Amino acid sequence: MQMIYNSPNYCVVEFRSAEGEPFAGGYEIMDKSSRREIFLGGDLADKFRFDVSQLIASEPSVEEVDDFLSNFEGLMQQPLVLH
Numbered sequence: 001m002q003m004i005y006n007s008p009n010y011c012v013v014e015f016r017s018a019e020g021e022p023f024a025g026g027y028e029i030m031d032k033s034s035r036r037e038i039f040l041g042g043d044l045a046d047k048f049r050f051d052v053s054q055l056i057a058s059e060p061s062v063e064e065v066d067d068f069l070s071n072f073e074g075l076m077q078q079p080l081v082l083h
Contacts, residue, residue, distance in 0.1 A: 007062050009033060010069045029072050036076035 005012040015026035027045050030037040040048050055068055 005065065005069075007066055009066045012069070029069060029076070030080055031069075031073060031076055032080075034073070034076065035080040036073075037078050037080045038072055038076045039078075
């Protein structure tokens, strides 16, 4: 597990196998203000990885990355629970 993005609004964690290779699926997006999260797996995780690589190529601001992540808010149904 590795945090790959952290802003005042969102946090994104990537899950990898023990060997360090990403497995099919593996991204958790957390919305700090609504205290909700979603885990992206399989094809959705692959699409997310591709879209993020395209976004990063444009050298986005924090606001632009947060705007991109806000597109997932409607899918975030799981309450964010801290242990």
